[in-house]
Each structure stands twice: as C-alpha cells, then as structure tokens.
Amino acid sequence: MFHLDLRSTTLMTLSGLLYMGGLFFYLQALQREEASVVAPFFQASPLFGYILAYVVLGERLTPIQMLGGGLIVAGALLVSLRPGMNGSKFRARTAILMLVCALAMALSSLIFKAFAVRDQFWPTTFWMFVGEAIFGAGLLTASSFRRQFADLLRSNPGALLTINAANELINLGGALGNRYALLLAPLSLVQAVGSTTTLFVFLFGIVLTLLLPQFGRESLSTHELVQKGAAALLVAVGVACISG
Numbered sequence: 001m002f003h004l005d006l007r008s009t010t011l012m013t014l015s016g017l018l019y020m021g022g023l024f025f026y027l028q029a030l031q032r033e034e035a036s037v038v039a040p041f042f043q044a045s046p047l048f049g050y051i052l053a054y055v056v057l058g059e060r061l062t063p064i065q066m067l068g069g070g071l072i073v074a075g076a077l078l079v080s081l082r083p084g085m086n087g088s089k090f091r092a093r094t095a096i097l098m099l100v101c102a103l104a105m106a107l108s109s110l111i112f113k114a115f116a117v118r119d120q121f122w123p124t125t126f127w128m129f130v131g132e133a134i135f136g137a138g139l140l141t142a143s144s145f146r147r148q149f150a151d152l153l154r155s156n157p158g159a160l161l162t163i164n165a166a167n168e169l170i171n172l173g174g175a176l177g178n179r180y181a182l183l184l185a186p187l188s189l190v191q192a193v194g195s196t197t198t199l200f201v202f203l204f205g206i207v208l209t210l211l212l213p214q215f216g217r218e219s220l221s222t223h224e225l226v227q228k229g230a231a232a233l234l235v236a237v238g239v240a241c242i243s244g
Helices: 006-032 035-057 063-080 092-119 121-140 143-155 157-181 187-194 197-211 222-243
Strands: none
Touching: 006 035, 006 092, 006 121, 035 063, 035 092, 035 187, 063 187, 063 222, 092 121, 092 157, 092 187, 121 143, 121 157, 143 157, 157 187, 187 222, 197 222
C-alpha cells in the first residue's frame, strides 16, 4: 500500500476524486431532471472510455467487439428512453452536467486500469478509496452540505445509517467487481456492460410491481414491455458478441 511513489499514489487518489466527482455531477443533474431524461447520458461514458483507452493505453477492439459494445449501449439507451415525459423541459445544463459526469467516470476508470495492471489491484483500490474519502471530507467543509447532513442525521438516524450502510455494501461489491473487470477486458467494453445498470433497474421494478407492489410500481403496458424486451435482447446479443 505505502511502498508506491508519490506520483503513483497521487494519480490513484485522483481516480477516486474523479469517481466521486462524477457521482456528484450525476446527483446534481437528477435534481434538475427526471431519471428517465438523465440516464441516457450515461451511454457517453463508453465512448469517452474508448477514445481515452485508444489514445493512452493503445487498446484496440475487433469489429465484433465494437458491434457488441454498440448493441449493449443501444439496449441500455432504449430502456432509458421514456417518450413523452417532460421532453420539452430538457435543459442544456443537464446535458453538460452528465457529459462531465461521463468524462470523469471514464478518466477515473482509465487511471485505475493503468495503475492496477502495473501496481496490483488492491493497492490501487486502497488509494482510490482515499480519494473518495477526501472528496467526502471536502463536501463537509461546505456549511450548506454540513447543515443538510446534520439535519438529515438528526431527523431519523437509525433508518439513515441502516439504509446507507446496506446501500454502500452493495455498491462496494459492484464497484470492486467493475474495477476488477478492467484488468480482464478493454476499458470501453467494461463501461458498455456497466451501462446495463438502467436495464436491471427496470427489470427489478417489474419484479417489485408483480410481487411487492407496495414497494414499487413500474408500468406494465404492452409498449413498455415490448421496449424493455427489445432492450434485453440487444444487450444479450451484445454480450454474446464481446464474449464470443
């Protein structure tokens, strides 16, 4: 962990800062628009990842891999689009926030992969977490964020800590899996597969609607089911292309 040189640890820490910065811009965008408007912009991250990995790491994709990645992104984009939902209220600032988010995520993954391959997975992960902690501490230096956090903690501390602890454990597992995948596959393909998160959100929404409607209600109209079914098929074909 601590045997690495200052330049390496600084860049690894920057990876964590960029990751949290990307999440911050994403949450800012969610405060301005509905998730159905914001989510499609995540598909810009594989594009940024491909360009950065091509230039910096010299990664090349075969035509079949590029087709597979494109199909996965298309499927995730299809399931994210919700026609007729406040499209007229779309703001350019939301687009800027999400494009910056996608670029920050791609840069974070690029730095992580470059050092994890050279200096091992766990030391790189440790310094990335240091960067995330620094970002969180930096937010708390702002009085407005600190006040909001204190008010939220006072209002319902038990539920807040329990739900957040469970959420962070799940997020930690997913993030570690995603980072480890960077050691095994090209950056842009890992990000393309990661963009299927939106599809799983909608699939879980359908399950909750059918089995536990008190916890979630997802539209089960014919149009919605056909759209989600087509998206799932595109993703399945895309995964087959990149893994074949």
